[in-house]
Amino acid sequence: MSEPRQPPSRIVVAGGGQVGVLAAIGLRRALPTCEVVVIGLAPGPSAFADRASSSLPFTNKLHDRLGIEEAQLVLAAGGSYRLATRYAGWGGEGQHGLVPYGGAVDPALQTRFAQQWGGGPQNVTGDRPAGSIAEVLVNAGRFAPPPPDADTPISEVEYALRWNQPAYHGVLVEHAQRAGVAHVSGMIAAIQLDARGGIASIAIDGHGNIEADLFIDCTGPGAVLASALPEFDVIDWHDASPIRRVLVAPPGQPMLHLEDRISLLPEGWLCELAGRDGLQTMLAVGETVGDDAARAALLTEPAASLPVSPGCARTAWVGNVIALGDAAVRCEPLGFLPLDLAHRQLDLLLEMLPGKDVVPSERAEYNRRAGLMFDAVRDLLAMHYAAPRARKVFPNAQTPAAVQVMLDQFARRGRLPFQEEAALLKQEQASLLAALGFPQGLSTREQHLAQQDITAAQADFAAKSQAALAFAPPYGQWLASVLRTNQAQSG
């Protein structure tokens, strides 16, 4: 007869950043009888997941499940919406393309359709129609989140949220407190290992020894707990990822925009994140780019210069210690991937929630799946650096074999092999590659598709675009009305 696992009595989450606090909320909600203690260590400045002001659409789903309301993030944490990311200059100077989320065209026709109609590599001078409903909305500046249960002309459009990072953190802390998560602040003075390759307890300055069944390491790139274990090991990503420094500009003017932009410059890549509190700009460079050149490319004196040493844990879960977020994967904040990856890891942990005792096969399965996630992120980053112009900017970046296979399939056949635990849907990945300037081949099957099928898809898309534009309000007006209403109600 199968017995329920005995739940853990206490879980320690080391690290009080936005990853650690959300992990604590998730664990506490899943196990109301378990004491969840957050050790409020601030993750270092290079903790890109913990310091991210934006993520990918998966985060919205996780928030929903953990009771973090989108409306609250809009009202209390400067929340705003991104429907797509524009990649500029990756395929060549002047080239750009938009990468929307989800898939808003018929997948059967997508590849051929994308090439003939839009969505592919785009020239500034070229006059091409939009390739997705998201792009139609971005171009028109129209959007409001569609009601979740109704079937609207924009229900297929997926979006990511941006927020004011300290305010978002504050919202999470409130949630954690309401959920009964305990909080301890103080430095870790000592770590006592157990006999099974894990941790028995940690000593916190001023609080003595804290024992726990499970330790979640959200301490950032230093992985303070995990790296105390002899078995913990890091796989180096330096070959695949050429970024060694991220320079952050002081915040710019507030900006309402449905797209963000990642541009390739001769020095590195520049990410411009629009936000209600100000445009956030950062520049990521390799080791050969000096301070002067970086400053010139950033067009201002950087507020911070953060080192990056790309790599990931060989096994994120060792003994009873699970490295999560920046403690498991250290990578540059390209494409909003670090926080998305942290959230998918957390979701996996909640799916495979362990009991008081760690079961080896369960730990192995977690590590297998988390490892697939890490590989897929490394591959996704490497695709950026393999883009036609990126190869010139980052001549030393090496393309992993799996990525070479993928790029070859895409170039010759417009095909992307399925990857387990990938960050992006196939269609998103295809849009990304197109926006990065990779030429896209056509499969034999697509060459055979009849012109009337394509014409029909175009007509269908045009009708959907019209309906979407008619339905979606001007984004700025909508946001202003939401904020006004809230003010009126609370005032």
Next chain:
Amino acid sequence: MIGSGAKPVRVVVLGGGTAGWMTAAGLARMLGDRVTVHLVESEDIGIVGVGEATLPHIRGFVEKLGISEAEFMRATHATYKLGIDFRDFGKIGDSYIHPFGSFGEELGGVGFHHYWLELQRRGLAEPLGDYSFCVAAALANKFAPPADDMSLASSYGYAYQFDATLFGPFMREFGLSIGVTRHEGMVTQVERDGESGNVTALTLEDGRQLEGDLFVDCSGFRSRILGQELGEEWEDWTHWLPCDRAAAMPCKHATDEIRPYTTATAMPAGWRWQIPLQNRMGNGYVFSSAFIDEDDACETIRKASEGEPLADPRILRFRPGRRRHSWSHNVIAVGLASGFLEPLESTSIYLAQMAITYLIELFPDGAIDPADRDEFNRLVDMEYDRVRDFLILHYHATTRDDSEFWNHVRTMTVPDSLAGKMELWRQAGRIEKYSDGLFYDASWIAVYLGQGLMPERHDPRTGLVDPERLRSATDRLRSEIASSVSQMPAHTEYLRRNNARLAEPA
């Protein structure tokens, strides 16, 4: 160098069985003017006609070819299939349905089966199948196509049970109607390019030569081109899947009711199938010749059959395993020429369809790129390995010790890939997750629990739920299922509602 640019690729298919005509029709329909398709078959070579029962994927194939379901069902005497009823596998007297559907619903991020295990521990659980719409419908002999909404009635898929000896000819008619050229004759020689080793032509007994750019070997177990000519190595899996024969004997229906599911009953040296078609019952004993001889197997199936026999038992011989590479040079094997897994989970036609789908996806438009060939072989291997592990589980997860056959499969060493999955299930009640290939969570759960392989532990969250509330929530689910199922038409009635899908009476 094969047909570059606008010149169509010349495809030659060898073999006119199910795989051959599926391939020819699939390529001709999906690639149209990009290919010419020639098929060689010989009336002197019989076809195996594997797979009377299918998986839901077949519907996609038929639809993509633009064939109407009714027309297809009429031609192949097809009935609807909701799953497989496995009897006597875990132990004699046990029975469970592996449905084309799910069990219950996830709750708070925890899979339903964890809650079921918790209810069961407390003596509050009903049989797992009671919480599956698909299982309940099957056991009630009901059928209707799944709903197109988020309701319980949308929680399943369906396939067909049909006459495999009619499916090949049906595909032949269809293939010929869309431009496939058929050649009657025996291949006497395979011509090859001295330098590349590529096949250039097939020579027939009357001296005719069929030249091609791409050769698809659908010659069955002979594997005339890939195996015999190119010498592609065979990986044998008999030690894990010892069944290597079948004694097939069609019968009349014993009752008026036609079941919307296939029955697989474990036997002392294998298992026997009952596959209800429109006008007859497919019947047969899949056995291991190492544990019972052919005559005894024929005698066994004669005795076990319920309806009046329509023919004497016919012996089919096969061996489980696959070629190390299914695509070598410019030769792609589809169906038995590529590999074989016994029909316990109705995967034969799926495996052919899968290879055809990947071939279309990776179809060479110029010279064959080794990367495409590697990719094809990787995908085919992944599919075969996943199905193989799932099949082995059916034999290994048992307490049967009533015959040498069951002693062997119960105690054999299973592949590491399966041992890991079983260990995870045993220790934590969890399923190793993958999203590509065949058989996901619900299938593994159906077999594990159906065959009495109980985990030692389940999810800690289930112990925190009030058992009475859990029981009443799951009771509600059961009664919703029962009431929806009671409103469905009987399978036989639904089948007969539309004359267009009915074959002439036998």
